[in-house]
Amino acid sequence: MIDLTVDVQNASTAPDLPSAEQIETWVQAALQGAQWQDGDAELTVRIVDEEEGRELNLSYRERDYATNVLSFPFTAPIPMPVTLLGDLVVCAQVVQGEASEQHKTLVAHWAHMIVHGTLHLLGYDHIEEDEADRMERLETTILTGLGFADPYVEVGN
Template identity: 80%
Template structure:
């Protein structure tokens, strides 16, 4: 891929957030090996607090709680000169809480959530067991290439 544009929107009061460069590196790693029109891709990453995360999860998934990452893929109605992948909504307080519960650094869990969400934008899913296995293997491989441990390993492994 030749060009990646990440529109980073910070709508959170959280202070320990990944940098624009971190997010771009993680997205690029998830996109490696996937064809994008004209070699260019664009997506939005919006970092939110629990209230907005809960509202969006309720509106789009009918689940009344904030979740770690929501993915909204975009499909262009006509060919476009750039691949518009869609939007990722990441709830900073949920990522921080999960990282602590899972015994991971926040940085590692942020990387996992960005890679996970980007793969959803590419069409990967984890509803069926076979899909989940494929997606988890791919996430683990991508994160390993970025220098992170297996995100699915049990704490203490």
């Protein structure tokens, strides 16, 4: 088991947010699924409302809307005793809206966003088709291992 520290910051007024324990479980599963070998790890997960999500997405990606998850990897300038992976910012209202639109349970979509964002912190991406396929396969393996359905299978209305 990886010695993991997850700092969960709740800056959202949204209801039905996952617990810090759930978030840590999902991060731990992502690290194990990606075969994390670099020892202890630490990251921050900040849950925000749409205004802050939109501001961050505009500032860092030049996109003027709130998105589901933003990943900010961290590279230490000097060796450190623990690996600081970076920060995830998750917009609660976007996650809730997507879960409803995609006919998924809210908890399953939250798990997906945390796993997805954590994999981004580890260097996974989905810009190129082969990268996307690799990342999606890994996400599916991790999420089904947690008892959730494949997040990329469309669920009927």
